Amino acid sequence: MIKVVICDDQAIIRDGLEMLLKLEHDIEVVGLAQDGAEAVELAATHIPDLILMDLKMPGLNGVEATRRIRTQHPDMKLLVLTTYDDDEWLFDAIRAGASGYLLKDTPREKVIEAVRGTVNGQAFVDPAVAGKLLQQAASQQVKPATQITQNLTSREEDVLRLMARGLSNSEIAAQLYLSEGTVRNHVSAIFSKLDVSDRTQAVIIAIRHGLDQ
Numbered sequence: 001m002i003k004v005v006i007c008d009d010q011a012i013i014r015d016g017l018e019m020l021l022k023l024e025h026d027i028e029v030v031g032l033a034q035d036g037a038e039a040v041e042l043a044a045t046h047i048p049d050l051i052l053m054d055l056k057m058p059g060l061n062g063v064e065a066t067r068r069i070r071t072q073h074p075d076m077k078l079l080v081l082t083t084y085d086d087d088e089w090l091f092d093a094i095r096a097g098a099s100g101y102l103l104k105d106t107p108r109e110k111v112i113e114a115v116r117g118t119v120n121g122q123a124f125v126d127p128a129v130a131g132k133l134l135q136q137a138a139s140q141q142v143k144p145a146t147q148i149t150q151n152l153t154s155r156e157e158d159v160l161r162l163m164a165r166g167l168s169n170s171e172i173a174a175q176l177y178l179s180e181g182t183v184r185n186h187v188s189a190i191f192s193k194l195d196v197s198d199r200t201q202a203v204i205i206a207i208r209h210g211l212d213q
Contacts, residue, residue: 001026001027001028002026002027002028002049002050002115002116002119003028003030003046003047003048003049003050004021004027004028004029004030004048004049004050004051004052004115005029005030005031005032005033005039005042005043005046005048005050005051005052006018006021006029006031006032006033006051006052007032007033007034007035007036007038007039007042007051007052007053007054007057007062007065008033008034008052008054008057008081009034009035009054009057009058010054011034013054013104014032014034017029017052017081017111018032020108020111020112021112021115024112026116027112027115027116030042030046030048031045031046031048034057035057035058035059035060035065036053036057036059036060036061036062036064036065036068037059037060037065039051039053039062039065039069040060040065040068040069040072043069043072043073043076044072044073047073047076048076049076049077049119050076050077050078050079050115050118050119051069051076051077051078051079052079052081052115053065053066053078053079053080053081053082053098054080054081054082055080055082055084055089055093056082056083056084056089062080062082062093063089063092063093063096064096066078066080066093066096066097066098067096067097069097070096070097070197074197075197077099077118077119077198078097078098078099079098079099079100079101079102079114079115079118079124080093080098080100080101080102081102081103081104081106081111082101082102082103082104083103083104094200094201094204097197097198097201098200099118099123099124099198099199099200100114100118100123100124100125100200101124101125101126102114102124102125102126103126106126110124121169121184121187121198121199122168122199123198123199123200123203125200151193152190152193155176155186156186156189156190156193158176159172159176159183159186159187159190160190160202160206161206162175162176163187163190163199163202163203163206164203164206164207169183169184169187170183187199187202190202
């Protein structure tokens with residue numbers, strides 16, 4: 001079962017998401033939080049696989065809550081689900097450690113897909129904000145050969161390049177004629193060498209270094 005905590009300051013949103021997720025046989029909602037501080041507490045209490053996190057909330061907002069949770073629980077996934085597509089919220093959330101960023105008008109089936117996929121290491125970014133994220137990364141692009149990327153083996157660079165093109169682990173495995181387990185090992189090594197905690201952050205670095213070509 002995928003254990004999920006929902007954090008949103010609007011009760012109607014929390015309850016609606018809970019009802020939506022409870023329809024799925026492999027997802028269990030283990031906690032509901034009305035602000036970031038409560039989400040931090042529930043993360044420690046229930047150790048969920050994923051937290052659906054709103055951003056703009058009274059008290060501790062979703063960005064700061066995400067930062068605290070990722071510091072305390074590095075392997076925990078946080079999927080932003082918000083009405084805000086402003087650049088500041090988007091970049092702050094990703095920098096804080098969010099694994100994906102969806103808007104609240106995302107279709108039901110896409111939310112479910114994102115919950116499952118994020119837990120499995122995929123990165124989901126709403127098309128409405130993906131362009132901003134890629135533009136920001138491209139605007140900061142540096143030379144491919146830097147101290148960061150030089151630490152990667154040629155095979156790890158191949159894997160990162162395909163990650164930046166949006167391929168899943170199974171698709172990368174098929175293209176590089178590797179087992180999916182081997183790809184997962186390469187991805188873990190890439191995260192460690194790039195000092196990132198999830199796929200989204202690794203892809204941003206790949207784009208900045210021209211590895212998405």
